[in-house]
Amino acid sequence: xxxxxxxxxxxxxxxxxxxxxxxxxxxxxxxxxxxxxxxxxxxxxxxxxxxxxxxxxxxxxxxxxxxxxxxxxxxxxxxxxxxxxxxxxxxxxxxxxxxxxxxxxxxxxxxxxxxxxxxxxxxxxxxxxxxxxxxxxxxxxxxxxxxxxxxxxxxxxxxxxxxxxxxxxxxxxxxxxxxxxxxxxxxxxxxxxxxxxxxxxxxxxxxxxxxxxxxxxxxxxxxxxxxxxxxxxxxxxxx
Amino acid sequence: xxxxxxxxxxxxxxxxxxxxxxxxxxxxxxxxxxxxxxxxxxxxxxxxxxxxxxxxxxxxxxxxxxxxxxxxxxxxxxxxxxxxxxxxxxxxxxxxxxxxxxxxxxxxxxxxxxxxxxxxxxxxxxxxxxxxxxxxxxxxxxxxxxxxxxxxxxxxxxxxxxxxxxxxxxxxxxxxxxxxxxxxxxxxxxxxxxxxxxxxxxxxxxxxxxxxxxxxxxxxxxxxxxxxxxxxxxxxxxxxxxxxxxxxxxxxxxxxxxxxxxxxxxxxxxxxxxxxxxxxxxxxxxxxxxxxxxxxxxxxxxxxxxxxxxxxxxxxxxxxxxxxxxxxxxxxxxxxxxxxxxxxxxxxxxxxxxxxxxxxxxxxxxxxxxxxxxxxxxxxxxxxxxxxxxxxxxxxxxxxxxxxxxxxxxxxxxxxxxx
Ligand SMILES: Nc1ncnc2c1ncn2[C@@H]1O[C@H](COP(=O)(O)OP(=O)(O)OP(=O)(O)O)[C@@H](O)[C@H]1O
Ligand SMILES: [Mg+2]
Numbered sequence: 001x002x003x004x005x006x007x008x009x010x011x012x013x014x015x016x017x018x019x020x021x022x023x024x025x026x027x028x029x030x031x032x033x034x035x036x037x038x039x040x041x042x043x044x045x046x047x048x049x050x051x052x053x054x055x056x057x058x059x060x061x062x063x064x065x066x067x068x069x070x071x072x073x074x075x076x077x078x079x080x081x082x083x084x085x086x087x088x089x090x091x092x093x094x095x096x097x098x099x100x101x102x103x104x105x106x107x108x109x110x111x112x113x114x115x116x117x118x119x120x121x122x123x124x125x126x127x128x129x130x131x132x133x134x135x136x137x138x139x140x141x142x143x144x145x146x147x148x149x150x151x152x153x154x155x156x157x158x159x160x161x162x163x164x165x166x167x168x169x170x171x172x173x174x175x176x177x178x179x180x181x182x183x184x185x186x187x188x189x190x191x192x193x194x195x196x197x198x199x200x201x202x203x204x205x206x207x208x209x210x211x212x213x214x215x216x217x218x219x220x221x222x223x224x225x226x227x228x229x230x231x232x233x234x235x236x237x238x239x
Numbered sequence: 240x241x242x243x244x245x246x247x248x249x250x251x252x253x254x255x256x257x258x259x260x261x262x263x264x265x266x267x268x269x270x271x272x273x274x275x276x277x278x279x280x281x282x283x284x285x286x287x288x289x290x291x292x293x294x295x296x297x298x299x300x301x302x303x304x305x306x307x308x309x310x311x312x313x314x315x316x317x318x319x320x321x322x323x324x325x326x327x328x329x330x331x332x333x334x335x336x337x338x339x340x341x342x343x344x345x346x347x348x349x350x351x352x353x354x355x356x357x358x359x360x361x362x363x364x365x366x367x368x369x370x371x372x373x374x375x376x377x378x379x380x381x382x383x384x385x386x387x388x389x390x391x392x393x394x395x396x397x398x399x400x401x402x403x404x405x406x407x408x409x410x411x412x413x414x415x416x417x418x419x420x421x422x423x424x425x426x427x428x429x430x431x432x433x434x435x436x437x438x439x440x441x442x443x444x445x446x447x448x449x450x451x452x453x454x455x456x457x458x459x460x461x462x463x464x465x466x467x468x469x470x471x472x473x474x475x476x477x478x479x480x481x482x483x484x485x486x487x488x489x490x491x492x493x494x495x496x497x498x499x500x501x502x503x504x505x506x507x508x509x510x511x512x513x514x515x516x517x518x519x520x521x522x523x524x525x526x527x528x529x530x531x532x533x534x535x536x537x538x539x540x541x542x543x544x545x546x547x548x549x550x551x552x553x554x555x556x557x558x559x560x561x562x563x564x565x566x567x568x569x570x571x572x573x574x575x576x577x578x579x580x581x582x583x584x585x586x587x588x589x590x591x592x593x594x595x596x597x598x599x600x601x602x603x604x605x606x607x608x609x610x611x612x613x614x615x616x617x618x619x620x621x622x623x624x625x626x627x628x629x630x631x632x633x634x635x636x637x638x639x640x641x642x643x644x645x646x647x648x649x650x651x652x653x654x655x656x657x658x
Contacts, residue, residue, distance in 0.1 A: 053653045053654060056564070056653065058563060058653025058654050082566065082567075086567075087566075099250075099558055099561055100253060101250050101253030110565045113242035113246075114242075115566050167565065
């Protein structure tokens with residue numbers, strides 16, 4: 001690592017509107033440093049999920065720059081954007097994160113099938129992909145071998161979210177982005193899930209961008225960001 | 240790629256019920272297609288080898304197909320006969336190894352009666368060199384001995400020793416019967432799948448004898464007694480046609496030319512293989528229509544697969560979005576769907592081949608004994624491989640449709656699915 005590692009996420013003059021729609025996102029500048037934990041909030045419809053898709057490279061902005069782990073996502077070819085996502089970002093969604101026809105372990109290992117980099121990092125750390133998946137699952141409280149061999153659909157929602165977290169973390173990507181991963185869980189389970197997620201992000205050295213409306217979780221984060229404050233397009237006078 | 244193969248396979252296995260139904264549909268259609276193709280080939284082969292080992296067929300001057308029709312298939316009648324002198328002239332030619340005389344004109348309960356010689360049982364070949372063999376009894380020896388084909392024996396429930404009466408003429412409703420001179424069945428031939436099965440064979444001399452007291456289609460006077468017959472010359476004055484086997488194959492054309500240019504009587508000598516091919520081409524439309532029908536069934540099977548795969552696309556949007564989020568490219572999604580169709584097609588084709596083999600194992604002995612159609616169990620022939628290749632190609636082409644749809648959708652959806 002260099003003395004000053006580049007931010008794992010950097011947005012610069014980012015603008016995006018859905019086809020035919022008003023400007024939805026207009027962000028002058030935003031950075032997430034290595035290992036940082038950011039709580040990103042804002043009312044429904046303000047563009048949080050859209051921003052995630054822009055960072056993932058599955059949407060292309062009309063203007064501005066997106067960098068992930070020092071590499072430009074914006075302006076890159078679709079092929080490069082897909083590779084950057086696979087190599088550097090892990091995602092956890094609100095619900096239905098898992099492929100129903102794969103076992104729990106196979107679900108966790110999935111990103112390593114599409115990213116050579118994450119595969120190598122997982123192998124370097126744990127010797128085999130399966131061992132890596134099992135270590136993460138155990139750390140997230142899913143150490144039971146019978147449970148790991150089960151089809152993903154045989155798990156409770158809370159368990160599924162933890163499997164999704166393990167999948168986001170395998171191969172230690174620089175950035176983990178979670179889009180309301182706890183909204184289907186009860187309050188105690190939410191806190192438990194977050195503590196586990198924090199611990200594993202710290203273990204893997206991954207930064208975490210956590211999107212949520214749930215302000216009770218806010219105190220757990222060191223940095224908070226209201227998307228409306230960041231997003232010039234969301235201001236009443238801009239809209 | 241290996242990861243994608245595995246994903247496609249597991250995804251399919253997760254929907255195994257519909258997948259199996261789709262495979263079954265394709266398998267049945269492929270079985271039908273291959274079955275029709277094999278039947279078509281075997282029927283053609285069998286047809287083209289209705290006469291084999293015979294180098295020339297000689298009859299009164301006629302169109303080759305017509306000569307073939309009445310001499311081989313006993314269909315229709317000859318316009319003219321061949322005189323015994325002309326027959327002897329060819330038969331005695333040093334280049335000719337053997338001849339089989341054929342005399343048609345009478346019938347037995349709808350089956351043609353063929354007057355011939357012992358050479359018939361010795362030299363006649365069918366289906367590429369198989370000789371005639373007897374299911375029961377032996378060739379005719381006595382004057383009133385008859386040898387019947389397998390179909391005659393089966394349909395009329397005849398066995399060796401039964402007495403039969405030959406009718407004058409070939410109509411089914413002929414009333415003029417040679418009932419004063421009945422024949423005895425002395426032999427029953429094995430089934431051949433050729434017109435031999437539908438023929439009653441007697442000697443040329445017998446035909447001569449039963450017509451001794453006939454003039455212009457009516458009986459006059461008493462049947463000749465045994466003494467009268469023994470004294471009489473039973474050499475026919477003419478025959479309908481005859482088969483020729485030459486000593487050396489090279490002589491075939493020379494003998495053919497000699498017959499065709501014979502001055503004393505207008506005769507035709509034809510190459511049976513060539514004439515059979517001509518006749519088959521006349522009939523060929525039917526088999527091609529059959530094959531086209533089977534091809535349409537396969538197409539319907541593949542469209543069934545298309546429907547089945549398309550129907551899953553909506554419920555699998557989430558699956559595609561998850562794959563995108565873990566780094567899959569839209570082209571991976573495309574491949575996933577293509578591989579799925581490929582699995583379905585390949586498995587369907589394999590199952591179809593197995594079904595056909597199993598069906599043939601059961602049906603082949605039945606077809607052979609009942610219809611004289613020889614179907615071989617075994618590896619597909621070159622034209623069958625070609626058909627299989629076409630089916631696979633069509634399956635992959637059909638698979639492009641859902642694959643491309645899923646590709647476009649996955650580009651649009653990205654990682655999030657709006658419903
Ligand atoms: N595919 C799309 N096409 C057109 N407009 C869209 C599309 N997806 C989202 N939008 C619009 O963009 C805006 C932002 O949507 P987005 O999903 O990013 O909001 P969000 O902040 O994630 O909301 P929530 O908290 O409810 O998940 C909404 O007004 C939505 O209608
Ligand atoms: Mg959202």
